[in-house]
Amino acid sequence: MIALIRYTFATVLHTQRYLAPLLLFMGLMGVLTVNGTGPLPPAYASSAGALFVSSTWLTMAVMSLDDPPQRAIVVITAGGQSLRVLLAAIGTVLLSCLVLMAFGLFFPLWMGDYLVTAADLLLGIEAQLTCALVGIAIGVLCSRLVFKRQGYALVAALALMTGALFVKGAPPVNRLFTLMSTTPDATKLLAPAGAMLAVSAMILAGFTAATHFVAGRRE
Structure with a gap:
């Protein structure tokens, strides 16, 4: 698995597929969080939102690194275990998201003026990790393994992202953002944010299983 992740990282760096998602993340962070004041949860909601969008794009880029013949070679090199190749791609994106x-x-x-507590930092980690996992899940499901035409994949990804962001009360993303924008006390948000993190992990597991099933039937 480590060798597969190293291979994926090397390919991403060589092809520079990371540049557009990275620039998008930096741009959103600059627009949404500069010169902020007051409680930190709304600011960290903005950071998590930026990571949500960027992780989706990055995942779709990483999942599309290899064309079908090259992917077949990678799968054979990995002992014929296509799931390992899929998990290596997810692991690569997740490690990249940890840096972001x-x-x-x-x-x-x-860039702002905030009173920082340990609860604020923990909440920021939970919120960003939640959004990263959901973004990765959407990127995996909308990858070349499921959609042969990239136009359809883009439309599906935009639809899922829009639903996750704007469907009122929908867990985990919209629900988490609603809580963070209305509750200034980070301590009160740690438990609900932890629950949303668990939901996002289940979503990623489900979308990964669905993608592996579809890809396996095609291969």
């Missing part, structure tokens, strides 16, 4: 999470955690503190 660190930036999203401290950039608002640097």
Whole structure:
């Protein structure tokens, strides 16, 4: 698995597929979190939203690195276990998101004027990880493994992202953002945010299983 992740990282760096999602994340962070004041939960909701959009794009880019012949070679090299190749791609994106999470955690503190507590930082981690997992899940389901035509994949990804962001009360993304925008006390949000994190992990597991099933039938 480590070798597959290293291979995926090397391919991403060589093809520079990470640049557009990275620039999008930086741009959203600059627009949404600069010169903020007051309680930190709304600022971390903005950071999580930026990571949600960027992780979806990054996942779709990573999942489309190899064309079908090259992917077949990679699967054979991995012992014929296509699930390992899929999990390596997800692991690569998740590790990349962890780096972005660190930036999203401290950039608002640097550019704004906030009173920071340990609960605020923990909430920021939970919120960003929740959105990263959901973004990765959408990116996996809307990848080339499921949609042969990239136009259809883009439309599906936009529809799922829009639903996750704007359907009122929908867990985990909209529900989490609603709580963070209306409750300034981070301590009260830790338990609900933890529950949303668990939901996002289940969504990723379900979407990964569905993608593996569809890809397996095609291969």
